[in-house]
Amino acid sequence: xxxxxxxxxxxxxxxxxxxxxxxxxxxxxxxxxxxxxxxxxxxxxxxxxxxxxxxxxxxxxxxxxxxxxxxxxxxxxxxxxxxxxxxxxxxxxxxxxxxxxxxxxxxxxxxxxxxxxxxxxxxxxxxxxxxxxxxxxxxxxxxxxxxxxxxxxxxxxxxxxxxxxxxxxxxxxxxxxxxxxxxxxxx
DNA sequence: GGCCAGGACACCA
DNA sequence: TGGTGTCATGGC
Numbered sequence: 001x002x003x004x005x006x007x008x009x010x011x012x013x014x015x016x017x018x019x020x021x022x023x024x025x026x027x028x029x030x031x032x033x034x035x036x037x038x039x040x041x042x043x044x045x046x047x048x049x050x051x052x053x054x055x056x057x058x059x060x061x062x063x064x065x066x067x068x069x070x071x072x073x074x075x076x077x078x079x080x081x082x083x084x085x086x087x088x089x090x091x092x093x094x095x096x097x098x099x100x101x102x103x104x105x106x107x108x109x110x111x112x113x114x115x116x117x118x119x120x121x122x123x124x125x126x127x128x129x130x131x132x133x134x135x136x137x138x139x140x141x142x143x144x145x146x147x148x149x150x151x152x153x154x155x156x157x158x159x160x161x162x163x164x165x166x167x168x169x170x171x172x173x174x175x176x177x178x179x180x181x182x183x184x185x186x187x
Numbered sequence: 188g189g190c191c192a193g194g195a196c197a198c199c200a
Numbered sequence: 201t202g203g204t205g206t207c208a209t210g211g212c
Contacts, residue, residue, distance in 0.1 A: 020193095037194040043210055044193085078192090078209040086195090116195045136193060152201095180193055 004148055004164035008171070011178040018177035021126040027059055029127040030094055033119050034087055035077040046076035059098075062091050086114030103128055117154045125176075129169050133161040134176045138183030 001009075023029045028048065035044045050073040051057040056065060065073075070084040077083060090112050097104045109120040121132040135157040143149045149160050165171060 033193090036192085038192060038207090039194085039209080040192040040211065042192090046210080076209060079194090079207050080209075082195090082207060114195065118194065122193080134193090138193075176193090183193090 008175050020177035033122040043076045047074040142179050
């Protein structure tokens with residue numbers, strides 16, 4: 001076992017399983033992935049609670065909503081104007097994916113305006129159970145702190161983790177969640 | 188009261 | 201490619 005893998009075991013022993021991604025449905029994961037961009041998860045929870053309370057947390061419901069109504073519901077998550085528009089675009093893509101009954105590929109998610117690499121990989125991993133390792137700001141700090149890797153590009157980090165670990169979806173999910181927990185507790 | 192969060196994009200040189 | 205401004209709310 002290499003250093004990257006053994007660090008995972010240490011984190012798991014210290015913090016325990018993180019139970020990510022907290023959501024009641026596949027679509028809720030996707031909504032959360034977009035809303036959490038540069039946003040505290042507590043605020044995302046408020047936005048999702050609003051959608052649930054209004055009984056609008058479903059693809060067809062979101063697409064039927066006036067953009068102004070959607071903006072008000074997701075307002076607590078911040079950047080609500082651009083997120084409302086982007087959530088609709090992403091939802092259209094999601095409906096298309098479900099309709100054709102096949103898995104999404106990374107490229108088509110990245111084509112959606114407002115979906116960058118981290119959001120795309122979060123969707124692939126946590127919503128569709130595909131083995132993409134999610135990189136975020138905490139992950140870069142984690143790598144620097146433990147001297148695992150000092151790169152710049154997102155995909156350099158992703159490929160590093162994917163080549164250092166067994167190709168396991170549960171492992172990828174848990175490791176990313178543990179790194180976030182590590183980051184929140186400060187170095 | 189200020190700092191910043193589970194980013195992405197446009198625009199510039 | 202690298203640097204900077206913008207988007208915005210609510211928790212701590």
